[in-house]
Amino acid sequence: MDQNDYRSVPVNPEEVTPKEVYLSRRKFLKGMGMVGLGALLASCAPAISTVNESPASTEDLREALTSYDAITNYVNYYEFTTNKEGVAELAQDFVTEPWSVELSGLVENPRRFSLDELRTNFEQEERIYRMRCVEGWSMVIPWLGFPLHKLLAAVKPTPQARYVAFETALVPEQMNAAESGMFPFPYREGLRLDEAEHDLTLLATGLYGEDLPPQNGAPIRLVVPWKYGFKSSKSLVRITLVENQPPTLWNTVAPQEYGFFANVNPGVDHPRWSQATERRIGESGRRATLFMNGYAEEVMPLYEGMDLTLNY
Amino acid sequence: MAKTTRQTQKWLLAAVHLGSLLPLVLFGLDAALGRLGFNPIETALHRSGRTAVAILLLSLTVTPIIKIFNLPMAIRLRKPLGLYAALYAGLHFAAFVVWDFGLNFGLIWLEFTQKPFLWVGLGALVILAVLAATSTRFWKKKLRSGWRRLHRTVYLAAGLALVHYLLAVKGDLLTLQGEYTRPLLAAGALLLLMVLRVPAVQQIFQRNRR
Numbered sequence: 169m170d171q172n173d174y175r176s177v178p179v180n181p182e183e184v185t186p187k188e189v190y191l192s193r194r195k196f197l198k199g200m201g202m203v204g205l206g207a208l209l210a211s212c213a214p215a216i217s218t219v220n221e222s223p224a225s226t227e228d229l230r231e232a233l234t235s236y237d238a239i240t241n242y243v244n245y246y247e248f249t250t251n252k253e254g255v256a257e258l259a260q261d262f263v264t265e266p267w268s269v270e271l272s273g274l275v276e277n278p279r280r281f282s283l284d285e286l287r288t289n290f291e292q293e294e295r296i297y298r299m300r301c302v303e304g305w306s307m308v309i310p311w312l313g314f315p316l317h318k319l320l321a322a323v324k325p326t327p328q329a330r331y332v333a334f335e336t337a338l339v340p341e342q343m344n345a346a347e348s349g350m351f352p353f354p355y356r357e358g359l360r361l362d363e364a365e366h367d368l369t370l371l372a373t374g375l376y377g378e379d380l381p382p383q384n385g386a387p388i389r390l391v392v393p394w395k396y397g398f399k400s401s402k403s404l405v406r407i408t409l410v411e412n413q414p415p416t417l418w419n420t421v422a423p424q425e426y427g428f429f430a431n432v433n434p435g436v437d438h439p440r441w442s443q444a445t446e447r448r449i450g451e452s453g454r455r456a457t458l459f460m461n462g463y464a465e466e467v468m469p470l471y472e473g474m475d476l477t478l479n480y
Numbered sequence: 481m482a483k484t485t486r487q488t489q490k491w492l493l494a495a496v497h498l499g500s501l502l503p504l505v506l507f508g509l510d511a512a513l514g515r516l517g518f519n520p521i522e523t524a525l526h527r528s529g530r531t532a533v534a535i536l537l538l539s540l541t542v543t544p545i546i547k548i549f550n551l552p553m554a555i556r557l558r559k560p561l562g563l564y565a566a567l568y569a570g571l572h573f574a575a576f577v578v579w580d581f582g583l584n585f586g587l588i589w590l591e592f593t594q595k596p597f598l599w600v601g602l603g604a605l606v607i608l609a610v611l612a613a614t615s616t617r618f619w620k621k622k623l624r625s626g627w628r629r630l631h632r633t634v635y636l637a638a639g640l641a642l643v644h645y646l647l648a649v650k651g652d653l654l655t656l657q658g659e660y661t662r663p664l665l666a667a668g669a670l671l672l673l674m675v676l677r678v679p680a681v682q683q684i685f686q687r688n689r690r
């Protein structure tokens with residue numbers, strides 16, 4: 169299994185599924201439009217296996233790619249609406265050009281990167297990651313982007329820098345629910361510096377080989393595959409290196425439910441949704457949630473000696 | 481009862497049946513057309529839960545309407561509304577146990593051990609089930625005055641259902657940051673309905689009528 173088991177290596181160009189295949193796969197899924205009813209019927213069958221085996225190898229992940237349709241139409245982006253299937257339409261006119269991301273704080277070379285610079289100065293690679301939402305559903309998504317550590321290296325964090333704070337764009341004129349008062353926007357997230365510098369941590373600019381659509385966090389977003397989805401902030405405008413743990417939106421709103429680390433962990437439950445199992449979008453039944461979303465081997469060195477139940 | 485009143489009652493009853501079955505029919509239609517969205521189980525849980533709450537609240541409006549507007553014929557609507565509320569609550573529970581967890585009782589038990597809001601929902605469901613089972617004329621006769629007392633626990637069921645609702649939505653209940661508009665509207669409606677049951681309040685309406 170060795171390298172096949174690696175879930176994050178850049179995929180060779182010849183391995184990348186051509187767009188036509190994606191599309192036909194999409195059609196196929198559409199053709200099976202009655203997934204819902206199928207599931208309903210299947211659930212009446214006596215011998216249903218509830219927890220599916222999770223695929224581990226890249227090959228299997230490729231088989232299990234979630235449809236483009238689902239990835240782009242079932243999203244949480246609360247600045248637009250809390251209705252996951254309503255975001256795509258509301259976000260379609262979100263203006264993402266011109267765009268720049270400001271890198272500042274405890275860095276030697278603070279500077280602003282234009283979107284063009286981010287797309288051309290850093291080699292874009294495809295990475296197929298699992299995405300596990302704290303709400304108990306998951307997907308497998310072929311991202312396009314580059315590891316965050318490359319960008320951090322360009323601005324050189326100073327020795328005092330211990331955390332990285334991320335800020336999402338807040339454009340009330342274009343975001344319907346930005347000023348509803350429901351949540352304290354702008355959306356903020358944070359990582360410990362060593363987490364941010366981990367090779368799995370990605371700045372994504374695309375998915376399925378195309379530019380990110382607005383609803384998925386265009387033009388550039390964070391992807392931290394071993395953490396619950398809310399850690400992967402969308403539409404980034406600011407990345408700040410800081411000394412102390414930065415405040416994050418969900419950790420501020422409900423700290424007892426959403427920890428700062430928010431590592432995917434079936435052993436730490438949540439008062440609303442199952443974290444032991446998950447619904448993979450496009451499948452019926454539930455599958456077991458993998459510790460660290462299946463990336464334990466790669467990321468556990470980050471948490472040596474830490475009690476992950478306390479630091480949830 | 482006058483003939484026209486009986487006619488009106490028939491129409492109202494038909495409207496209650498049609499209106500209450502509509503969410504189920506729409507759900508079936510959406511399922512058949514593959515329109516339950518990308519997370520059909522979530523859709524089923526949300527729709528059935530919200531419908532149960534809405535019909536339950538409607539069933540609680542019947543008695544105040546009778547008293548305030550002096551419309552005794554409305555009484556016939558109360559039982560079917562209550563039964564439909566129980567039906568949707570049952571479907572909601574079935575969606576959870578059968579569709580979501582495939583009758584895997586180990587996993588279901590794990591969920592219950594970790595999530596208090598499920599116990600609150602179960603409390604509401606049990607009450608609704610008992611009330612549905614004892615809604616017949618047979619039980620009414622058998623329990624005599626106890627029947628009324630028993631069926632007043634419908635307010636407890638509604639209270640529990642709303643606590644369950646408030647705990648089920650995403651956000652923080654203490655600071656009310658989150659999706660609380662709908663459940664709070666429902667809670668406000670329940671509060672109003674309970675205030676309308678207070679004898680002193682009812683007297684105000686009755687005096688005004690005279």
Ligand code: HEM
Nearest residue numbers: 525526529530532533569573576601602604605641645648
């Ligand atoms: C043992 C009984 C019950 C169980 C296991 C149960 C389970 C659930 C679950 C798992 C959710 C969360 C769905 C999600 O957000 O993913 C939920 C939400 C909800 N439940 Fe229940 N429930 C029960 C009883 C009831 C009853 C009796 C009612 C109403 C009469 C009810 C009304 C609701 C409502 C309104 C929601 C919120 C839907 C939304 O967010 O739009 N539940 N329930």
